[in-house]
Amino acid sequence: MSFSVHVNGHETVEPPAPGQCLRTYLRAHGWTGVKKGCDTGDCGACTVHVDGAAVHSCLYPAHRVDGRTVTTVEGLATEGRLHPAQQAFLRARAFQCGYCTPGFLMTAAALTEKDLADLTEALKGNLCRCTGYRVVGEAVRNTLRGERDQSPTGPSDATSPADPPCAVARPSDDQEAVGVVTGTLSFTLDEQPPAGMLHLALLRSPHRHARILDIDTAAARAVPGVRAVLTHHHAPRTRFSTALSEAAQECPADTRVLDDVVRHVGQRVAAVVADSPAAAERACRMIRVRYEVLPAVTDPEEALSPGAARVHPDGNLVDEIHLRAGDADQGLAEADTVYEGTFRTQRVQHAALECHASRAWTTEDGSLHVHTTTQAPHLVRRRLCAIFGLPAERVRVTAARLGGAFGGKQDLLTEDIAALAALRTGRPVQLEHTRAEELAATTTRHPFQVRVTLGARRDGTLTAIRLHVVADTGAYGNHGPGVLKEGCTGGISLYRCANVVVDGYSVRTHNVPAGAFRGYGAGQVAFAMESALDELARILDTDPLAMRRAACLRPGDSTTFPGVGGQHPVMDSGLQQCLDALHAARTRRRRSHPAPADPGHLTGEGLAVTALHAEPMDGHLSSARVTLRPDGHYDLAVGAPEFGSGTSTVLRRMAADTLRTDPDHIHLRQADTDLLGHDSGGFASTGVRITGRAVTRACETLIRQMREVAAAHRAAASSASRPDITTMHGDGAGTAVSLAALHAYAQVNGQHLTATGRAVPGEGRPALAVSAQWFRISVEPTTGLVRVLDSVHAADAGVVLDDAQCRGQIEGAVAQGIGTALWEALFTDPDGRITTADLRTYSIPHYGDLPATEIHFARPDTASVPKPMSELPFNPVAAALANALRDAASIRCAALPLRPDTVWAALDTLRSSLSPR
């Protein structure tokens, strides 16, 4: 039977496998602009056109394209001209990580002007996890309007006056941006696979807790194409933590690549390595496992009780923290009023659009190369060396651009098993998670239970804070101690109170392991603290904003508990400025958009404030190397990959500023252990501030070296000589030398003009970054539906190096925060299976679900350094929404998420308590 399909003008005659979907067929034929995000037609990243009609290629039977024409993002541009949608996305910078962009472009290209009337419906099959959609909507609107009025920029009324100004294209990062919109920029699995690559599929535990008595793999091994079946018998006995952090010794070494005890549903039991993913998956189903099912514990409080089932031999308590300042009992006794409440945050997931994946192979010299979706390549190397007993120089770890991370790619989740398979088979091996595996068997945010007791005087000043924190770290302790520490210190760092008691416990349960997640514990504690403070303001009949002024640190105040290096960060004017900005915006919005007078709706306002130590408490080491090239440009090497935060662009600009050159002349290489000795990676909001410091140092060292070479060259030393874009200038006539000549001179003399810079937390003046969020919402009492009417965010980000980048981070964080507060939750059935294992049931925000957020930045009042803004803006969102709901509907929801069924039930309870019996 003949088969023929035209893809982007190229004919392909190789027929697909029966049952193959179009997405994998296209990717296998090199059209890697077609992304996999969900497998279920929910995310739209795989959108292509078949005979002009847009379809989700993951749901499209590939055999049906016979005789048809397929267009992917790679075929969208015609005759070298970008499609209007590509132009619009490029101009509006309508992406961060860019993984969802091909799907949005193919969707936008299928829309017509009449879709402008309802973009929410037109875009409901596309998900973006990074941006919060403002820029995406702007680009789509401009695309559709551009078709009409031929002005590709679109009219300026594309955004409402309240929207921040749109980002403009910067020539310096055009290449990368063009790669995003043309689908040619490579993510991890978009690169050409090593020859002869095998595929790995995993058998996972159906039990919460069980001992594996026997695994029969004979039938699986007999499946054609199967090369190996791996069980705990083949795995190293080494136990390790999957957590990728510099202070890994804090996390218990409790995980094996494959274990003979399973501790949560979804834990790996066995791995099949085969010629194709299909053969591996088929064989997985043939493995027979005999389990001895053991008792399980899923409630963290219960797990702390003496008789509870033990998750690991060393018990269930991973870490505890006890902080004391002053005398909390005395403080409570002195209080005019005391509020106590217990607050719970649910289990949520990062849901980055790109699933975890690794490729591992041994190179000709016998070393191991792992190419993976990680935020921390060097730490992956360190961990793999420990597990497999390999020296660092025999292991290379690389990462491509990441399709979103949010902390989810700060654990070793695919690398170890891919490496084991590659080492055992001697062949390259790939493991790519399905979305179901992502949602059911990778790390989550730590669910917290926080009992908070606050004492306050009538003027709102706090006399005592007492916190009892229990964090559910799941079956393994990865990130448990760090998250607990950050929650218990960072989470309360902005309050001014002399009497504080914090008791925190990180507890193992037979739940899916929690890990690093945007906010790292501080957001969970902030939800409790800021909800409690709102209640206190109500008791005291005080404006919640005024309450914050009284309860929080004033300029010059230090935090109660120290941060990195035992230093107490000092509050500057940032918090006051943020509160002033919220106050002004609130006043303006109340006047300009009065609350709708619809009797069917309740409206209310709420706010919350959070702070973050500007430098992380866990150790962190950032490295950068800068090298002068023969053409007078520079190579800059950093450790972390780009994952959409825009850090790479900022770092190139910082280097260009120091070297007084154009950012175009800074060529960035990143995320490769061969480039640098060590680097912690991209997490803990260190990208701009700490890595930036390393970059600047490297550049300054290089300038000194260049100065010396220039001096030798011209035989005229000068301490003042500086490079510019082409030339090294001295301080006298005739002392200038071109950078190219400088390089040539150095080379002739056997000198390498290359310099490394390093930075660690705690070198700078300890400071606090601040984020404050205000919402106005409406609630429909009959349905429980919450709608966000107004959203204002004020942030002290220190010096903002790139306004659009920093706004993008805040918009994305607020969007993720709204998702966490209103909808997202990983649900588990009575047997411990995650029942929200696709993006239909695990509901992340869609276009149209989110308000436009008005953003204000505090003016930095001290040295010109940036403060971290990747995680912090997420933290106040849930409490601000819960406080707005309290204001609107007189209900205090102490547990997340605030879904309509929950809100309605709370209102129903309130109604029945109020109605006369």
Added chain:
Amino acid sequence: MDLPSVREVVDARCALPWQTGDAWLAGGTALFAEPRPEVMRLRDLTAMEWPAWEIMDDGLVIAATCTVAELLAFAQAPAGPWPQARALIAACCRAFSSSFKVWNTATVGGNLCVALPAGPMISMAVALDGVCRVLAVNGRERRVPATGFVTGVGRTVLLPGEVLRSVTLPVSALAKRTAVGRVSLRPGGRSAALVTGTYAPETGRLGLAVTAATIRPVTVDFSHPPSSAALRATLHEMLDRDLIVDDVHGHPQWRRHMVTYLADGVRHDLTRE
């Protein structure tokens, strides 16, 4: 996603006997959205080339292979028969949580056969007194009212090898006044409760159908428009606990409340002069 257990795709017109592991393939948007280790052979219905819809003497005949996009285009055509019924059809098409790109290939029949509580084509077929025409592999044919086609979550009356050929919406139903009420946890999300209503002012008959909140469609007919209280009482009696869906798309108590609330809105819309 790929269905690696599938070994063969055959034309649905071929006369091969039905065997375990066979599955009818319509649009594929449901079949390819879940692992199907039990499916080994796909019998592709696109080759049947059934006309998407036909207006016949007895009503509107919608082929099982009619795509949601084709049905929506029919329902939204500027000048056409039965504006009220077409408004209900359009509302049901839009009730899909999936996007227009899924509608381009997802089919009416596929949605009925998948038999999820939130299947909006089920809501439509039930609301408009649809009659399902079912064919066996040997060509034998039977007709099943849409109200009885779905028997539970993921369950239908289809026997192994039977295929849904079409749904006929009778003229009598198409001429009625219609209304739809729907709610989901997130505005565009999967329906948590969907209530349709039809009303014939000349006879006074008012019919309501509840889907999405219940594990199978629940219908109730009134010989004349009920009062709000009477409607509430009737629904309260009918909506047995076991009938209410309990999944992540909404708490059962809320769904029960929402059915009553939406039904009252539908009743109000239908009888408004």
